[in-house]
Amino acid sequence: MTAAPDFRVARGPGATAWAPETLTADPYNAQTPAAALTEPVTPAEALFVRDHFGIPPTGPGPWRLRVGGAVATAFSIGHEELLALEHRELDVVVECAGNGRSLMRPAPPGVPWGQRAVGCAHFAGVPFHVLADRAGVDPEAVEVVFTGADRGSVRGRRTPFERSLPLAVARHPDTLLATRMNGEPLTPGHGAPVRLVVPGRYAVADVKWLVGARVVTAPFAGVFQAEEYLYVTPHGTPEGPVTTLRVKSLITEPAPDEDLRRGHETLVRGHAWSGGGVPVHRVEVRAEHEDDGRDPDRVRGWHEAALDPPAGPYAWRGWSYRWTPQQPGPYRLLSRATDARGETQPLRTPWNARGYGCNPVASVEVVVV
Numbered sequence: 368m369t370a371a372p373d374f375r376v377a378r379g380p381g382a383t384a385w386a387p388e389t390l391t392a393d394p395y396n397a398q399t400p401a402a403a404l405t406e407p408v409t410p411a412e413a414l415f416v417r418d419h420f421g422i423p424p425t426g427p428g429p430w431r432l433r434v435g436g437a438v439a440t441a442f443s444i445g446h447e448e449l450l451a452l453e454h455r456e457l458d459v460v461v462e463c464a465g466n467g468r469s470l471m472r473p474a475p476p477g478v479p480w481g482q483r484a485v486g487c488a489h490f491a492g493v494p495f496h497v498l499a500d501r502a503g504v505d506p507e508a509v510e511v512v513f514t515g516a517d518r519g520s521v522r523g524r525r526t527p528f529e530r531s532l533p534l535a536v537a538r539h540p541d542t543l544l545a546t547r548m549n550g551e552p553l554t555p556g557h558g559a560p561v562r563l564v565v566p567g568r569y570a571v572a573d574v575k576w577l578v579g580a581r582v583v584t585a586p587f588a589g590v591f592q593a594e595e596y597l598y599v600t601p602h603g604t605p606e607g608p609v610t611t612l613r614v615k616s617l618i619t620e621p622a623p624d625e626d627l628r629r630g631h632e633t634l635v636r637g638h639a640w641s642g643g644g645v646p647v648h649r650v651e652v653r654a655e656h657e658d659d660g661r662d663p664d665r666v667r668g669w670h671e672a673a674l675d676p677p678a679g680p681y682a683w684r685g686w687s688y689r690w691t692p693q694q695p696g697p698y699r700l701l702s703r704a705t706d707a708r709g710e711t712q713p714l715r716t717p718w719n720a721r722g723y724g725c726n727p728v729a730s731v732e733v734v735v736v
């Protein structure tokens with residue numbers, strides 16, 4: 368049996384450092400290393416990074432968040448004052464809407480993510496509604512626009528990274544102004560000193576380096592809201608913004624191309640998650656031998672995996688299945704998650720023109736000797 372490659376680098380007692388795998392250098396886009404995905408909580412230094420413009424110079428000292436727009440009293444708040452407010456802690460799946468795009472054929476434009484633009488982190492933050500209530504939201508307000516300190520050019524127009532949320536989502540008690548991740552202050556790459564975390568949604572909602580929250584009375588039409596991050600049909604028709612995470616699973620063990628032994632029990636493990644706070648109800652596993660044929664419509668023999676206890680409504684859920692391969696040769700292991708609403712992962716890779724929300728059954732190829 369070949370061991371999974373070890374990306375851990377010792378850094379003091381008990382500490383590990385995991386290097387994300389760079390896909391593009393400028394702006395920096397990097398995937399979570401496979402070895403780090405076996406962890407229930409993804410280490411901060413390993414979590415994938417998705418930047419449009421790069422890290423802006425915002426330290427905690429001069430940082431302020433302006434809350435304004437259609438409110439009774441606009442104000443700004445500094446870092447110390449925000450830290451003093453009551454924090455809420457949540458384990459949250461962070462997944463890029465483009466995760467899995469490179470599986471789609473033909474390849475849609477965009478960062479060619481494999482299946483590792485994802486992780487699950489433990490966030491602590493102040494619910495945004497606390498600041499909204501302090502400002503006093505106007506009755507005719509419909510959305511809140513969240514602004515990052517980073518800016519750059521998109522098709523010749525300079526813009527900050529800005530995204531809006533419907534007022535009810537912005538005011539949901541689980542929508543957080545996160546100051547900490549995995550028990551430590553946020554790192555610069557993940558939005559220090561403060562980022563938005565909107566549990567259950569694709570991570571494009573989680574504005575990093577947050578400096579502004581503007582209440583608006585008409586739907587926001589910024590580039591990252593109205594032009595980018597839309598589902599677009601194969602015929603080019605926009606179908607609306609990416610919002611809720613689609614149900615999905617990941618196989619973390621065995622590692623791809625691992626050699627397994629015939630007649631020996633192997634633990635197949637992974638994570639599964641869905642969006643909108645809907646829990647994963649079921650994960651099924653199938654071991655498909657090369658001789659079985661690979662037409663996904665003929666795939667039968669799904670077996671119930673055991674689910675770990677849930678770590679909260681927005682965390683991914685660990686699952687495992689004990690498998691004893693009976694034949695030598697190449698196998699493909701598949702996992703399929705179903706959530707409490709009955710949404711299940713499709714067998715075939717869904718396709719859309721921008722390559723978002725790719726959630727087919729997970730698969731890994733292994734060899735039995």
Ligand SMILES: Nc1nc2c(c(=O)[nH]1)N[C@H]1C(S)=C(S)[C@@H](COP(=O)(O)O)O[C@H]1N2
Pocket residue numbers: 414415416417418419420421461462463464514515516517528556557558570571572573574575576577
């Ligand atoms: N200010 C700002 N926030 C941002 C982005 C960005 O480029 N700038 N990228 C978004 C996208 S598309 C994703 S997937 C997540 C990635 O978060 P991470 O880099 O901490 O993993 O941040 C989101 N928030």
Ligand SMILES: [Mo]
Pocket residue numbers: 417462463464465570571
């Ligand atoms: Mo993203």
